[in-house]
Amino acid sequence: MADGYTRLENGQPRTIGRLLNPRSVAIVGMSSKPNTAGHIVLQNLQANSFAGDIHLIGRNAGEVSGLPIRTDIASLPAGVDLAVLTVPAAAVEEALAGCASRGVGAAVVFASGFAETGEAARQEQERLSRMVRASGMSVVGPNCIGYTNFVEGFNVAFVSVNEVPRLAPGTTDAVAIIAQSGGLGNHMRLGLNARNVPVSYSVSTGNEMDLGLGDFVLHLIDDPATRVIMIYAEHIRQPGAFLRAAARAREAGKPIVLMHPGRGQRAKEAAKSHTGALAGDHAVMRVMAERAGVVLVDTLDEVLDTAEILARYPRPSPGGVGILTFSGAFCGIAHDFCDDLGIAIPPLSTETEAALRPQLPSFIPPRNPLDLGTEAVWRPDLVGMGASALLSEPSVGGVVVSIPVVSPKLSLAYLNNILEARRGSHKPVALALLGDGSPLPPELLAAVREHGVVVSRSSDRTLRAMAHVLRRSPPPAPSQADRPRAPELPAMSGAGPQPEWLGKEILATLGISVPGGRLAGTLEQAILVAGEIGYPVVLKAQAAALAHKTEAGGVILNLKDEAALRAGWDRLMGNLRQAQPDLRLDGVLVEAMSPPGLELVIGGRRDPQWGPVLLVGLGGVLVEALGDVRLLPADCSEGEVLTALNQLKAAKLLHGFRNRPAVDLGAVARAVRAIGHLLLDHPEIIEIDVNPLMVHAQGEGAVALDALVVTA
Template sequence: MTQLPPSVAGVARLPLDPIFRPRSVAIIGMSAKPGSAGQVVLGNMLQGGFTGTVHLVGRSGGEIMGRPVLTEVAQLPEGVDLAILMLPSDAVLANIEACVARKVRGAVCFASGFAEMGDAGREQQRRIGEVARAGGLALLGPNTVGYFNYVDAFTVFMVEQNIPPPLDRAAGKAVAVVAQSGGIGAHLAASLRMRGVPLSYMMTTGNEAQQGLAEMIDFFADDAYTGVIVVYAEQIRSAPDFLAAAGRARAAGKPVVLLHPGRSERSQAAAQSHTGALAGNHAAMHLMVEHAGVVNVDTLEEAIDLGQLLLRYPQAPTGGLGLVTASGALCGITQDYVEPLGLDLPALSAEQTERLREHLPDFTPPRNPLDLGTLVAWKPELISLGTASLLADADLGSVLVSLPMPGPETAVVWLRHYLQGISASAKPAILVMQSEDEPLPPAFIEEAHRSGAIVMRSPERALRALSRITRFGRARAAQALPDTAPAVRLDGPLGLGRGTQAEWVGKKLLGRLGLRVPAGALATTPDEAVRIAADIGYPVVLKAQAATLAHKSEVGGVLLNIADEAALRAAWQRLHDNVRRAEPSLVLDGALVEKMGERGLELVVGASRDPNWGPILMVGLGGIWVEALGDVQLLAPDLPRAAIVERLRSLKAAKLLDGFRGAPAVDLDAVADVVALVGQLMLQHPEITEVDINPLVAYGKGQGVVALDALIVTQ
């Protein structure tokens, strides 16, 4: 019996077995013209090995390939598993309705001319998805080019294909590819297959009127033959569904690799014109899917490489890189590469140093990176010894073995020594055979594929792949650390109005949460200002207060270092005159009188609520520097303190955090606690859409932080 995936937003998901592994198929829109699209689909399906029942439907009737052609959908028997619609866009809705009437369980729609054409097409697409779902029909497309089920030898593809052999089910887990682009899906699958990587499925989802990426990931999460899921997305249409599906895959031990273009406006526009998808917040998407356990990649090469790596090595590493090579120059090149990639080359442990020293001549130092030089030519066993020694080092999480391309027989010998070196370790390892334009010997390729060895031709590409998997492993490890940040909760309503809140209102709320703000209060008259200043002590700062006054300093609404009562009364008048000249109609709540604070490092801590992905936090250099330099890190709202500190150390200006030119090292734990506090506030109170604490002044260790300004926006 088919097990239904869980419902999302109260809507039960339709089973996908009718699409992936049907027992009966109807091709609707058949033409007697040789080479027509319907005949190509039928040929691919039969060549792929489908042995179920096939029905053909076409207006002209007759016979095609010895099979009778029905003239209308109503002539089909009830309960056909899959209808393949070879129809123009304006004929799709009527045929979907006819399929529903015949209780067809699944359908594939190749037609374009829907959401990618604008509002009218988008409405037409919505309608066909709605009718199909109401009728219990699982719909793939429109604007898909088809798919391959390598597990069950079932192919639906509208371009003539040389159908690859089915998956060897006894050979272990395989990679499933799902893409919103047929061309990219085919490229990913073919590239993996040429490397000898087994494939379970290659699915293209097109415009996703109904079934999309989340549903496919859910299906693969339950599939016994899938070990890794590689996804190409131009738009994730339902963030909650996608995150839930990725979580299910992760819980099943199946890594998800995601390539999602859209970092640039032009890329987003290109995606919209292709699939009709509306552009979203790429940065928010990238952050939250990674937080959910998805491996984000930036290039097609990385999607292929990480798919292969994670199938062989599903446990992402956290340690540094080990390098075994026959080139001193490559050692230097690698040193230049690893720092911007976020990798390191740790020194070899004393234990492994001694292990290697016994077998190496004096002129070959036992270290990381390990340069074997010409020794590999006459002592190839050093490849296995060096590889095994570096993999055995506790500080190394992965190893790259990069060697020059030798003769055909020697290449196989070196491969075998490499395989011996990695045999006792589960850490990721890549063998690079250089001279990438020179073909590998057939015997080498056959043995590499049979062993599952990961072989690349470019050291730089291998380094990028290992750095990506390591960064992911470290991020997951940081998320798993115990959280030592104090828990904060405000029960009941916050007592805020709707819209932008004045600074003094935001600071009152932050004070309730335990965040230190400057001593002071709101004054509505000069006399009140004087009384407040007398209580807190001079010097003070005077700040104009109104919810609509976003940039106080630009209108002369912030006056600093007011030394005494006379100066304060004069400042009161000057501040109101400044605001009146800049914004004559603005009515102030009053002016905030606060104690001048001591100088420290100015940071910014902020949060915004993305409509699709939820709350996103930001931390970085504050004051004017946040706009001038943009040196910020984006964070998920529920990171533990240690992970927040690690992200702070990823800032370009991280040197300032540890003290610079005589300045003290700042209280990073206190900064992290503020970030965690803002995250908790956003998670507990969905009515808050934005928080901006700028500047948050950080002082030396143990001295904490002070929020000098605060903006809160509610809905």
């Protein structure tokens, strides 16, 4: 932050402070007619005792609340902090230009009718965006409902008039809300208020003509009242800026919880019609955002539940979940549910078991989940003892207590024991009180609010939120010390798909094994190559214009001797003449047939918004039939690759299955990492596909049987 009011991002001033906490405000589009948007904005300023200067600009001169309405933006004093535009879409450009000419620091545009309405309006919005950025003024909107600063008690809104409840001085555990939908932002705020979680800011960003999610994240990193940043986004319009901001938030210890719809085509279309979003690839967004430390959630329940835990426990430890319950049935439910969530319920260490055993009745085994049965009715202290033991377990990162609601006295006893157990621990503890919507004792609710206990009425929701929190701890940044120097690649034949033989030469420079063989221009050369590498061999027609060799009959397999090779050559040439009569071949690739193994796929592409991303999974024809793949960032470590492989649905095949040996996962991880480095070092490569990568038994490596490289 350059000063209290200006944020520098890439050398450009971002006047977030002048927006959120201005010293002077101009309302543009004011009229003498009551109950209009301008009047509501003014009433919000007055209801919250705004002490700065207020200037009114409208078409016709007049007076509102003792303030004169001026008819020309040029009459504004220079350097007003904030202009609130209550004008229709057609008047926005003129108003923004006028504000910029008077050195206004920031503006809010309420008007709809921009990118959310179609392509022509989107282009118009982009033109205005370029104008705004050239002026140095910062703009929120268009198509937004405003924002509220709960720290200073400042509210910009046109829907209703509200007195803003200010945060208590010294608050450091608040959640800031940034939402591209004002309605959902309000839902999130009310949900947090109901949980007694303070909110520092609630900002509706709308179409993000100028200021985007990353700008607000950067500002909030240094805000002392904000502990967690909650985001609802239908499209992250500036991915690079957002990822840089998210990485800085992670370094500063400020979690970001993001809800981003758009996994399916209908959700993408809904987002497009709502905020003018040009939806990108949701799966790519997810892998890149999670790599930057963002917690991605899929439902409105999860975004609130997860943000609450992180607001109460900002430094969760990595690890699995410890579960305490009074129900043996719930133990089985929890195992199934946590398996689906991908979060471990780790067994207790021998030390913890030994410490627990003498304190528990003989019929209660010391294990995780810890089922106290009905014994806790007579011994409430067991709840605290069990929770304390789970929290002390190194493999446990957080604890979920799932118990029924009983008498007020006993419920308070359980709660007090839990409070005592969590004392001194930074690990999150969440309490699920069973009984759905049944009433809770008022004295219990009062104690929950007083002590900031995370409470829900759903064990499912509590476990899901805890899983998000415990998975948040990101892997360490991959070491660059062992990163190989960028190889000098073979010359490529212009833009577009490269022939397979050239793709394999590129792979060979990366140290990825390819079958023995080389390009042959004639039958005689093919016979010579086959004699050198040994039969059986495969023939593959080679030309950049031959996109689908197999479909065109351009691949002949398992030629066991010279006679078979001659016949195969004739058959291949006949197939090509019929499929693509004008095709000009580079030659025919003569290669040794690979021994059988497990077919995987490694892919990489340069996403136009998010940059390079990798794919690994089950290969061959199954990649399209089953789609059993995982995405990874291009700078992933070998450990991350191995984790992704073991998350495949077909992971059993990797470790030996039905008399098949375990495969060489190390070779796969090295190949994936090498392809990631290739994409990072060579921006001219926009796509690469190795399918199949034939993976052999452990220690025997992997061979790329086919390779497609596409250049820009």
